[in-house]
Amino acid sequence: MDIDLNADLGEGGDSDEALLDLVSSANIACGWHAGGANAMRDCVRMAVQKGVAIGAHPSFHDPDNFGRKEMDLPADDIYAGILYQLGALSAIAQAEGGRVAHLKPHGALYNQAARDPAIAEAVVSAVHDFDPSLAVFGLANSSFIDMARHAGLVAIEEGFADRGYRADGSLVPRSDPGALIHSEDEMLAHVLSMVRDRRVRAVTGEWVPLNVRTLCLHGDGPHALAFARRLRSALEAQGVDVHAASTLRT
Numbered sequence: 001m002d003i004d005l006n007a008d009l010g011e012g013g014d015s016d017e018a019l020l021d022l023v024s025s026a027n028i029a030c031g032w033h034a035g036g037a038n039a040m041r042d043c044v045r046m047a048v049q050k051g052v053a054i055g056a057h058p059s060f061h062d063p064d065n066f067g068r069k070e071m072d073l074p075a076d077d078i079y080a081g082i083l084y085q086l087g088a089l090s091a092i093a094q095a096e097g098g099r100v101a102h103l104k105p106h107g108a109l110y111n112q113a114a115r116d117p118a119i120a121e122a123v124v125s126a127v128h129d130f131d132p133s134l135a136v137f138g139l140a141n142s143s144f145i146d147m148a149r150h151a152g153l154v155a156i157e158e159g160f161a162d163r164g165y166r167a168d169g170s171l172v173p174r175s176d177p178g179a180l181i182h183s184e185d186e187m188l189a190h191v192l193s194m195v196r197d198r199r200v201r202a203v204t205g206e207w208v209p210l211n212v213r214t215l216c217l218h219g220d221g222p223h224a225l226a227f228a229r230r231l232r233s234a235l236e237a238q239g240v241d242v243h244a245a246s247t248l249r250t
Contacts, residue, residue, distance in 0.1 A: 003195055003235065004156065004214035004245040006137070007224065008057055008106065010035035010043040011066075015225040020050045022228040024244040025214065027057035027104045027137070030085035033067025041092050048098040053244035055137070058085035059106035067107035068174070075122040078109075082126035090130075101246055102156070103127050104137035104216075111171065114142035124151050135245055140210040141169040156245045159194045159212035161187055161231060162223070167202040169210065178203035182223065184230050191215060191231060195240055214245050 006025035009016045011034040020026060020043075028043045029035035035043075047054050059067030061081060082103075090100045105113050105123055113120045120143060127134050128151050138144040140157035148155035162181045164172040172179040181187045194200050194212045202208055217228050235242060 001195060001239060002241040002243055003212070005217070005228075005232065005235070005242050006055070006104070006158075006214050006245075007217045007228065008104075010039045010057070012039075013224065016043055017046055018225050019217070019228055020046050020052050022232045023052060023217070024242050025053040025055055025102065027055040027102075027106075027216075028089060029106065030056055030058045030089050032061045032081070032085060033059035033063055033065075033106055037088075037092070040089055041096065044089070044093050044096045044098055048093075048096050053101045053246060054089075054093050054098050055102040055104055056086050056089045056100055057104055057106050058082050059109050062108075067109065070108045070112055075118050078119060078122040079126045082123055083130060086126070086130050100131075100134065101244070102135040102137055104158070110139070113144045114139040114170070117143060117147065120144040120147045124148050124153065128153060137214055137216075137245070139170070140212050141208075154246075156214050157211050158214045158216055159191075159200065159210055160216050161191050162216075162218060162227060164203045165200050165208060167204055167206045167208060169208050172203055184223070184227060187227055188230065188234050192234070192238065195235070196238070 005023045007019045007023045008027045010029040026047045060071050093100050113123050124147050135154040136148045137156045137158045145155045164178040199207045199209050
């Protein structure tokens with residue numbers, strides 16, 4: 001068994017460097033919900049030094065809400081915004097001797113792309129037009145994954161180590177009970193079900209089939225570092241190899 005372990009970084013947390021010793025892919029905030037040029041450069045530099053795959057983590061231009069407020073924007077605006085953020089991170093990565101290997105939308109953009117074909121198409125088109133060799137990370141079982149594959153992109157289905165699921169495979173909204181997993185033991189059981197059994201238990205009790213190939217830990221969460229250490233150790237104990245998504249067996 002193998003899996004990619006990713007974290008969202010450059011968002012103002014103080015665990016970025018320590019997390020980069022534990023994950024295989026880093027989703028680096030591109031300044032529109034958090035971070036900025038210096039934070040992006042710091043994360044890229046550390047990722048290059050540690051051999052961690054670099055990913056762009058673009059969002060709606062909404063720092064006041066950390067990119068978590070849903071927006072109704074024209075597809076052209078979303079397309080241009082993705083290119084803008086991708087270009088900025090790509091330039092920094094090139095200057096630091098690395099390259100962007102994947103893109104994962106952030107927050108509301110991620111969730112809306114998972115269910116709204118127009119938003120999904122805008123994101124997919126921007127990635128394809130920028131560099132069709134880039135992989136995209138998206139919610140497992142979502143139409144975003146299907147659209148990316150139809151466009152010829154490598155689409156990596158993502159699961160969340162610290163988030164609750166609904167019976168339809170979507171994430172529980174952060175405002176609802178069960179949205180966040182705070183217990184390490186609960187998190188491990190949750191993750192091992194996804195990795196070993198290709199399924200996750202919804203907050204309402206149903207088992208939901210998921211073909212998860214990358215697991216996310218939120219780098220800004222209060223338990224991110226402790227969860228990452230425990231999770232990496234547990235995966236290794238179970239004989240699960242951790243590799244960047246671009247090297248995983250499909």
